[in-house]
Amino acid sequence: MSTKKDKLFQKLSDAVVEMNEEEAIRISHEIITEGIDAYEAIENGLSLGMDRAGKLFEEEEYFIPELLLCSDAMYAGLEVLKPHIKLDAQGEKHKVVIGVVEGDTHDIGKNLVKIVLETSGFEVFDLGRDIPPQQFVDKAKEVKANIIAIATLMTTTMEGMERVIRILQQEKVRDEYKVIVGGAPISQSFADKIGADAYAVNAAAAVKIAKRLVG
Amino acid sequence: MAQLKNQMDFQVKFLQPTGTVAATVPVGTTVLAAARQAGILLESPCNGNGTCGKCRVKVAKVIRLACQASVESDLDVEILNRRDSHDVQILQHGHALAITVDNRMSKEYDAATDTTRIVADGEVLGVEVGNTASAHYGIVVDIGTTTLVTALYNLNSGEEIASTAELNPQSHHAQDVLSRIKLASTAEGLQLLHSDFIQALNRMIRVVVEQSEIDLHHIYEIVFSGNTCMLHLAINVNPVSMGKFPYTPAIYGDESYRADQYGIEIAPFAQIYLPPVMSAYVGADITSGVLAAQLEKLKGITLFVDIGTNGEMILAVDGRMVATSTAAGPAFEGMNIACGMRAAPGAIEKFRLDENGETEVTTIGDQPAIGICGSGLVDIIGELVKHGHIRPNGKLAESPFQVTEKVFVSQKDIRQVQLAKGAIRAGIETMLERTGVQAEAVDRVYIAGSFGYHLNPDSLIHIGLLPPTFRDKIEFLGNTSKTGGQAFLLNQSLRRKMAKLVETVEIIELATIGNFDKLFIHCLSF
Numbered sequence: 234m235s236t237k238k239d240k241l242f243q244k245l246s247d248a249v250v251e252m253n254e255e256e257a258i259r260i261s262h263e264i265i266t267e268g269i270d271a272y273e274a275i276e277n278g279l280s281l282g283m284d285r286a287g288k289l290f291e292e293e294e295y296f297i298p299e300l301l302l303c304s305d306a307m308y309a310g311l312e313v314l315k316p317h318i319k320l321d322a323q324g325e326k327h328k329v330v331i332g333v334v335e336g337d338t339h340d341i342g343k344n345l346v347k348i349v350l351e352t353s354g355f356e357v358f359d360l361g362r363d364i365p366p367q368q369f370v371d372k373a374k375e376v377k378a379n380i381i382a383i384a385t386l387m388t389t390t391m392e393g394m395e396r397v398i399r400i401l402q403q404e405k406v407r408d409e410y411k412v413i414v415g416g417a418p419i420s421q422s423f424a425d426k427i428g429a430d431a432y433a434v435n436a437a438a439a440v441k442i443a444k445r446l447v448g
Numbered sequence: 449m450a451q452l453k454n455q456m457d458f459q460v461k462f463l464q465p466t467g468t469v470a471a472t473v474p475v476g477t478t479v480l481a482a483a484r485q486a487g488i489l490l491e492s493p494c495n496g497n498g499t500c501g502k503c504r505v506k507v508a509k510v511i512r513l514a515c516q517a518s519v520e521s522d523l524d525v526e527i528l529n530r531r532d533s534h535d536v537q538i539l540q541h542g543h544a545l546a547i548t549v550d551n552r553m554s555k556e557y558d559a560a561t562d563t564t565r566i567v568a569d570g571e572v573l574g575v576e577v578g579n580t581a582s583a584h585y586g587i588v589v590d591i592g593t594t595t596l597v598t599a600l601y602n603l604n605s606g607e608e609i610a611s612t613a614e615l616n617p618q619s620h621h622a623q624d625v626l627s628r629i630k631l632a633s634t635a636e637g638l639q640l641l642h643s644d645f646i647q648a649l650n651r652m653i654r655v656v657v658e659q660s661e662i663d664l665h666h667i668y669e670i671v672f673s674g675n676t677c678m679l680h681l682a683i684n685v686n687p688v689s690m691g692k693f694p695y696t697p698a699i700y701g702d703e704s705y706r707a708d709q710y711g712i713e714i715a716p717f718a719q720i721y722l723p724p725v726m727s728a729y730v731g732a733d734i735t736s737g738v739l740a741a742q743l744e745k746l747k748g749i750t751l752f753v754d755i756g757t758n759g760e761m762i763l764a765v766d767g768r769m770v771a772t773s774t775a776a777g778p779a780f781e782g783m784n785i786a787c788g789m790r791a792a793p794g795a796i797e798k799f800r801l802d803e804n805g806e807t808e809v810t811t812i813g814d815q816p817a818i819g820i821c822g823s824g825l826v827d828i829i830g831e832l833v834k835h836g837h838i839r840p841n842g843k844l845a846e847s848p849f850q851v852t853e854k855v856f857v858s859q860k861d862i863r864q865v866q867l868a869k870g871a872i873r874a875g876i877e878t879m880l881e882r883t884g885v886q887a888e889a890v891d892r893v894y895i896a897g898s899f900g901y902h903l904n905p906d907s908l909i910h911i912g913l914l915p916p917t918f919r920d921k922i923e924f925l926g927n928t929s930k931t932g933g934q935a936f937l938l939n940q941s942l943r944r945k946m947a948k949l950v951e952t953v954e955i956i957e958l959a960t961i962g963n964f965d966k967l968f969i970h971c972l973s974f
Contacts, residue, residue, distance in 0.1 A: 391630075
């Protein structure tokens with residue numbers, strides 16, 4: 234039985250990596266029919282598949298379109314499996330508040346990070362774009378977030394990231410959240426300078442770092 | 449007596465082949481800031497973000513980024529050779545355009561007093577001794593983010609009599625428009641960028657004046673054609689409001705200014721004219737382009753694209769226009785590319801691959817290949833896609849691809865090009881969708897900008913920057929910012945007309961389009 238289960242998980246993971254939405258749905262149904270635990274299938278099938286896709290992205294084998302197609306397959310499988318999760322099976326998810334800094338309306342990068350974080354098991358609160366620094370802090374407090382993720386495409390709006398961190402310090406809650414920054418003009422040295430916990434060069438890195446920060 | 453030094457100040461000595469220069473700076477100053485203070489040009493296109501890696505210097509025998517190294521003691525800093533700071537190749541021939549000479553400035557000789565009056569709008573601006581009516585000159589400056597072109601015109605005949613070009617010295621401090629807006633948001637930064645421009649302009653004016661053997665006091669009007677940010681910096685206006693949503697310019701052009709107030713060394717009462725701009729990211733250079741290409745007069749459907757860091761584009765349907773700009777990034781300028789460089793001698797500008805895998809490499813100035821400029825990059829990737837060495841998803845079969853023994857293209861470079869061309873293609877698709885036009889229905893595609901001129905149209909299609917149906921419809925117009933600027937200089941009635949026209953242009957802000965994400969990602973593939 235366990236080999237059958239492992240085989241199905243492997244197939245599910247492969248379906249995600251191979252961007253095969255229909256296969257992800259088919260295997261998910263098979264898992265339900267076989268009476269295999271849905272939560273386990275998400276963890277060891279779908280999520281594992283996304284991890285592998287993220288790795289391929291890092292290795293430059295995959296690019297943004299593939300990563301999104303993988304997440305489409307993942308979501309398709311999730312739709313099938315989700316209703317079958319036993320209520321107590323799913324632990325508390327780690328929470329991320331994400332947004333684009335004030336003054337900047339470019340959000341493609343942020344949306345990508347949001348998708349891969351969600352597919353990696355994080356609960357993501359998306360503030361949107363052109364977000365005042367205070368709003369990041371308020372939302373993080375409200376939802377008891379673990380991570381605040383801030384993005385910008387524009388050199389001219391980078392300072393907004395620093396202001397988020399200053400507000401966290403002023404409100405004496407800096408240690409309660411991990412802050413990840415990213416975007417075209419951002420670098421590790423900028424992240425260090427403003428006192429962020431991490432810099433993510435791309436979406437795959439963001440997931441890896443987020444997992445490390447809450448791990 | 450030795451100069452007293454503050455205890456917390458240190459001396460930084462910059463060693464370069466032309467001699468040593470020193471600066472005294474407070475502790476914690478970056479080496480880059482110290483270099484700027486010492487008047488040394490270090491390439492710092494990312495304005496000290498630590499992202500571009502171009503400001504490498506040698507400090508205590510270790511290679512460091514000047515923007516990341518801080519001064520904690522007296523230092524000797526060795527300036528490393530820059531490979532692409534001189535001899536920039538620039539297009540100086542634009543699309544020919546017939547313009548009626550109708551100057552704003554006129555010269556009237558009065559025999560009774562033997563003087564010549566210079567008149568504009570019925571007002572006497574100045575008086576010269578003797579009959580100088582034939583000595584009547586004007587200038588157009590194409591203020592590119594990377595390159596400055598200055599051309600001198602005979603205002604009586606309308607002819608160009610001399611022209612010269614220089615690297616925009618502002619690019620040493622901040623390469624792209626956003627970095628420049630950021631630097632100019634402080635008073636010192638704005639002053640630095642503005643005075644750099646004015647100094648370069650005065651240098652170029654002396655060059656064209658010497659070439660043509662005229663008196664610089666006979667230059668009466670000057671047109672600044674450039675993107676909206678460049679216009680702000682040129683007339684010393686803080687562009688900070690353009691750097692944040694809703695991206696509002698402080699000036700919109702179609703205005704004249706006194707040249708002497710900016711220290712421009714021409715006639716003391718000469719004037720500067722700024723052509724109208726459309727938005728923060730569709731500037732006077734594009735208005736000049738519209739004028740040069742006569743877009744409002746063309747029947748049928750015309751697409752006008754200026755390929756650069758900001759890809760600006762206009763779609764004209766029987767003269768009615770929509771415009772947009774895309775954040776293409778600097779890949780097409782050879783930036784953020786492993787072997788990327790500006791269009792300078794030794795840069796690969798053309799590339800061919802035949803069926804047997806034989807390559808044909810053309811470099812600027814027929815020098816040994818040392819890097820790849822924008823047009824070469826598009827050619828290389830276009831050829832690799834065409835011959836299946838790059839898959840539709842952008843994966844390079846064998847990475848890196850060696851173009852020559854020393855010069856290569858990496859997988860990361862291809863990703864950069866995918867992002868850049870994806871942005872421009874998505875902008876084009878958005879405009880087509882907005883106007884309800886099918887790609888096949890487009891009658892002509894005009895590519896502007898000096899970069900565009902060196903491009904192979906087939907490569908643009910191979911990389912998917914343009915759809916295949918545009919084949920045989922592509923025409924390179926050259927530097928329309930300059931030719932349009934010339935039209936603005938020579939004919940005053942065009943100024944009013946164009947100011948009115950730009951008000952009717954619909955500006956699309958791509959970041960606010962609902963499905964732009966999906967479209968952009970779709971456009972990343974080859």
